[in-house]
Amino acid sequence: MKKRFFSSFLIVLLLLVNFATSALALQDPPVDFTKRGSITVHKYSFEGDEADKLDGTGVELDKDVDIPNQSTPLPGTVYEIQQTHELVQGTNNQEEWVELETPATPIQRTTDSNGVANFDDLDLGRYTLKEISAPGHLTDPRTYYIDVPLTVADGTQLLYDVHVYPKNTPVDGGVEFLKLGEDAEENALAGVVFHLFHENGTRVDDEDYISGLDGYVRVTGLATGSYYFKEVETVNGYLLNDTKIPFEIEEITGDEQPETVVLPNFQNYKEPDVFKEQRDVNETDWGAETTTLIGETVDFRLSAIAPTDIKEYVKFALSDQIDARLDYTMGSTTVYINDLDTPLLADEDYILTEATEANNDTLEVSLTATGIAKLAAGDTLYVEFSAVVNESALGAGPIENTAIVDWDNNKGDEGDKESEPTITTPKEGSITITKVAKNDNELLLEGATFKLQRLDENGEWQDVAGSSQTTDQTGKLTWNRLVSGDYRLVETVAPAGYNLLANPIEFVIDDGDNLTHEFLVENMPEGLIPQTGGMGTLLFTVSGLSLMGFAGFNLIRKRQEAK
Numbered sequence: 001m002k003k004r005f006f007s008s009f010l011i012v013l014l015l016l017v018n019f020a021t022s023a024l025a026l027q028d029p030p031v032d033f034t035k036r037g038s039i040t041v042h043k044y045s046f047e048g049d050e051a052d053k054l055d056g057t058g059v060e061l062d063k064d065v066d067i068p069n070q071s072t073p074l075p076g077t078v079y080e081i082q083q084t085h086e087l088v089q090g091t092n093n094q095e096e097w098v099e100l101e102t103p104a105t106p107i108q109r110t111t112d113s114n115g116v117a118n119f120d121d122l123d124l125g126r127y128t129l130k131e132i133s134a135p136g137h138l139t140d141p142r143t144y145y146i147d148v149p150l151t152v153a154d155g156t157q158l159l160y161d162v163h164v165y166p167k168n169t170p171v172d173g174g175v176e177f178l179k180l181g182e183d184a185e186e187n188a189l190a191g192v193v194f195h196l197f198h199e200n201g202t203r204v205d206d207e208d209y210i211s212g213l214d215g216y217v218r219v220t221g222l223a224t225g226s227y228y229f230k231e232v233e234t235v236n237g238y239l240l241n242d243t244k245i246p247f248e249i250e251e252i253t254g255d256e257q258p259e260t261v262v263l264p265n266f267q268n269y270k271e272p273d274v275f276k277e278q279r280d281v282n283e284t285d286w287g288a289e290t291t292t293l294i295g296e297t298v299d300f301r302l303s304a305i306a307p308t309d310i311k312e313y314v315k316f317a318l319s320d321q322i323d324a325r326l327d328y329t330m331g332s333t334t335v336y337i338n339d340l341d342t343p344l345l346a347d348e349d350y351i352l353t354e355a356t357e358a359n360n361d362t363l364e365v366s367l368t369a370t371g372i373a374k375l376a377a378g379d380t381l382y383v384e385f386s387a388v389v390n391e392s393a394l395g396a397g398p399i400e401n402t403a404i405v406d407w408d409n410n411k412g413d414e415g416d417k418e419s420e421p422t423i424t425t426p427k428e429g430s431i432t433i434t435k436v437a438k439n440d441n442e443l444l445l446e447g448a449t450f451k452l453q454r455l456d457e458n459g460e461w462q463d464v465a466g467s468s469q470t471t472d473q474t475g476k477l478t479w480n481r482l483v484s485g486d487y488r489l490v491e492t493v494a495p496a497g498y499n500l501l502a503n504p505i506e507f508v509i510d511d512g513d514n515l516t517h518e519f520l521v522e523n524m525p526e527g528l529i530p531q532t533g534g535m536g537t538l539l540f541t542v543s544g545l546s547l548m549g550f551a552g553f554n555l556i557r558k559r560q561e562a563k
Contacts, residue, residue, distance in 0.1 A: 029158055031087065031095050031124070037148030037160045038120040039127065041079050043111045044071035045137060046167035058150045060163040071167055073115030078132035081119050082106040084145075085126035097126060108132065122148055129164070136223030137168035139253045173222035173249030177229075177263035179211040181238065182270050182308060188215025189268055193233035199226035199246075208232075220260075222249045231268075231412070238268040239307075242412030274304045274318065274405035274419045282484060282510055289423045291511045292389050295483040297329065298424055302365075302383040302403040306375040315408035316375070317366035318383050320355075323401050325393035325426070328355035328363065332386040335365050337379050344371055366406075391481065393426035429482030429509035431517040433489065435475040437498070438522040444475030445523055449493035452479050453504075455486040468492070484510045491521075498523040 040060070047070050061067060083104035090096040109117035129144045149158035181187040192211045196204040196219060204227065211217050217229070229245040247261050277286035278300045292298050302318045310316065322328050333352060335344045346352050349371035355363040365383045367375070375381065393399060400421040408414045433450070437443040452467035469477045470493070487507050494500040505521065508514045 029156070031089070031149065031158065032160075033087075033089055033124065035124070035149075035160050036120075037122040037124055038118065038162070039081060039122065039129065039146055039148065040119070040161065040163045041077075041109070041111065041117040041129075042163060042165045043074045043077045043079075043115040043117065043134075044165065044167045045074040045170055046071050047170060057153055058159045058162045058164070059152070060161075061165065067165075073111075073113070074134065074137065074168065075111050075113045075115055077111045077115070077117070077134045077137075077168075078108060079111070079117050080106050080108045080130045080132050081127045081146075082130075083123060083125050083127050087124040087126075087147075124148055124160075131166070131168075133251060134168045135251075136225070137170050138255055138257070139251060140166065140168065140255075141253045169255075171222070171224050171249060171252055172220060172257045173224065174218070174220040174258075174260035175222065175227075175247055175249070175263065176216055176218040176260055177245065178265045179215045179217060180265050180267045182268065188213070189235065189238070190215060191235045192217075192231060192238075192268065194229045194245075195232050197228050197230060199228065224249050224251045231266075234268055234413075237270055239271045239407075239409050239415070240411065240413035241266070241268050241409075269307055269309045269409075271413075271415070271417060272304050272307050272316075272405050272407055274302065274403050274417055276320070276401065276403040276419045276422050277301045277303075278422045278424065280511070282512070288420070289425070291425045291427055293483045293509070293511055293515075294389055294391055294393060294426055294428045294481050297386050297388050298326070299384060299386050300401070300422070302419075304381050304405045306377055306379040306381065307407075307409070308377045309409065309411075310372060310375050310377055310379075312410050313372055313407060314369075314410045315366070315406060315414070316372055316381070317364055317406040318381065319362055319364040319404045319406065320383075320385075320401065321360060321362045321404075322355045322387060323399045324361065325390055325396060325399050326387035326401070326424070327390050328361065329386040329388065330354060332384075333363065333365070334384045336382050337374065338382075344374070349374060389424065389426050394428065394481075396426075399424040399426065427511055427515060428480055429484065429511075429515050430478060430480045431482065431487070431489070431507060431509075431519070432476060432478040433505070433519045433521045435471045435477070435495065435521050435523065438524045441520065441522070444471075444473065445495040445498060446471055446473050446475065447493070447495040448475075448491060448498075448521075448523065450477060450489045450491050453488050453490060455488075461488065471495070482509045495523060497526055499526055 044067065083100065085097045085099050088096050088098050107119060109119055111117045125148060127146050127148065129146055131140045133139060146162055146164070148162060149160045150162045151158055179189045179192050181189040190211050190213045194209045194217055196207070196209060198204060209217050209219060209229070226246070226248045228247070231240060231242050234240045245263060245266055247263055249258060249261065252258050277288065278290050278298055279286050280290050280292045280296055280298050283290065286301055290298060300320070302320060304318055333354065335350055336342050337344065344350055349368060351366045351368065353359060353362070353364040355361045363385060400423055402421045403419040404416050406416045435445040435448045437445060447470060449468060449470040452464040453461040454464055456462050467479060471477055487509060488504040490504045491501040501521070501523065505519060507517050
C-alpha cells in the first residue's frame with residue numbers, strides 16, 4: 001500500500017478563525033478595491049513521506065526548487081470555487097466581510113497537463129474551494145476557505161493572486177480472484193498466466209500475473225478506473241479460457257484507500273481426451289493390439305468424453321488418418337453417443353468425410369451445432385469404422401494408428417490432441433502339403449493337382465480364385481496369404497499310377513494356433529488292394545465272383561454233355 005492521503009493543503013491559506021465575526025479590520029496595508037483577484041491551484045500527486053511535504057504561503061513557488069521530488073503534476077483534477085462573502089469598504093476606513101444572501105454560482109476548472117487550474121478575474125471576497133474529483137487519487141472531501149486578497153503570514157502584504165499547492169495520494173487499489181481447476185471447488189490451479197488491460201484494450205503494464213500455489217491472482221497499486229484480466233496461458237491438461245474478467249477501482253472520497261476488489265472464482269476446464277481401440281473378426285472385446293491376417297477386416301473405434309463445458313464449444317471433431325497398409329471400407333462408419341442405442345444422424349448431427357486418396361486417407365466426423373447440443377458433460381462420443389489389411393503390410397512391421405480430437409471451446413482455445421496408438425500386427429495364414437506314396441513316404445509324388453476352397457457365410461464351399469496347383473518332383477505345394485476361415489484342399493488330379501484321394505483335406509486358419517499348417521498327404525498306388533470298404537475291394541470281389549460263376553457254369557455244361 002502506498003502512503004495514506006495527506007489531505008491538507010501545503011500552502012497555509014488564510015482562514016477565518018472566528019466565522020461569527022462579521023467584519024475584519026485591515027489596518028495595514030490597506031485594501032486596493034480597484035483590483036481583481038485570482039486563485040491558482042497547482043495540483044500534484046505526492047508519494048513521499050509526510051516530513052517531505054512543503055507548507056505553502058499563498059505565494060507562487062519555484063517548481064524546480066521548491067516542489068518536493070516525490071511530487072508530479074496531476075492533470076484532470078476538477079476543482080470548484082464559490083464566493084460566500086464579499087469584501088466591502090466600510091466607514092472609518094474599515095473593510096468589512098459581508099455574507100452573500102445567496103452564494104454565487106459555482107465555478108469549476110480542471111487542471112491541465114501541468115496540473116494547473118486557474119480561477120481569474122475574481123471579485124474581492126471569501127471563496128470556498130472544493131475538490132470534485134482527482135483521477136486515480138484519493139479525493140479530499142473537505143471544504144477550504146480562501147480570502148482574496150490574502151494576508152501573508154507576517155501581515156505585511158496582501159496577495160490578490162493566491163497560489164495553492166494541494167497534493168493527493170494515488171489510489172492504491174487492489175484486486176484478487178481464485179483460479180480453480182475442474183476437479184473440485186477447492187482445486188486451486190497454480191501457474192495460469194494473465195495480462196491486465198484497461199477498459200479500452202490497452203495493457204496496463206508488461207507484467208505477467210500468475211496464479212500462485214494457492215490459486216490466487218493478486219494485484220495492488222491500481223489507480224481508479226475500469227480494467228479486465230485476460231488469460232493468456234494455461235497449464236498442461238487444461239484449456240485456455242480467455243473470457244474477460246472485468247472489474248473497477250472506484251473513485252474514493254476521503255483519506256482511506258479502497259478495499260481490495262474480490263472477484264468471483266474463475267474456472268478452467270480440462271482438455272478433451274481421445275482414445276482408439278480395435279478388434280478383428282476373431283475378437284469380441286475392444287483392445288489396443290490385434291494380430292490380423294492379411295486381407296482380414298479390422299474394426300476400429302474412436303472415442304472422446306464430452307468436456308464439462310461442451311455446450312459452449314463451436315467445434316468438436318474426431319479424425320483418423322488411416323495407414324496406407326489399411327484399406328478403409330466405404331460406408332462402414334457409424335457415430336453414436338454412449339451406446340449404439342443412441343445413434344447420431346449424418347448431415348444433421350455430424351458431417352462425415354470418408355477416407356479417400358483425395359483427402360490423404362483421413363476419416364473425419366465433425367459434430368454440427370445440433371450434434372454438440374445432444375452431448376452432455378461426461379457423455380462419450382463414439383465413431384466406428386472398418387478397414388482391411390492389404391498386401392502392402394507384408395514385411396512392413398506393425399501398423400500403428402492414432403486418433404485425433406479437434407476442438408474450439410469458443411474461449412480462445414482451438415487445438416487438437418492425439419490418442420495413444422493402436423497396433424495391428426499383420427500375419428498371413430498358410431498351408432503346405434507334401435505328396436508321398438502310401439507305403440513309401442520317402443517317395444515324393446509329382447503331378448498331383450489340388451484346388452483350395454473356403455467355406456462362405458452361407459455354409460457353401462467356394463473355390464479360391466487362382467488356387468489350383470500341381471506338385472513337381474519335390475511333391476510340395478504351398479498356399480500363402482490366407483485369411484481366417486474354414487478351408488479344404490480337394491485333389492482334382494492324382495499322380496500317374498496312384499488313386500485319387502477319396503476325401504478332401506479340411507483345416508482352419510486363424511491368428512491363434514491355426515495360423516499355419518503342414519500335412520503329409522499319402523496316395524494309394526493303383527492295383528494295390530485298398531483297405532476294407534474302399535472302392536478297390538468291391539472291384540476285386542465282383543471280378544472274383546464273376547470268374548467263379550463262369551467256371552461253375554462251364555463245369556455243369558460239360559457234365560451234361562457227357563451223359
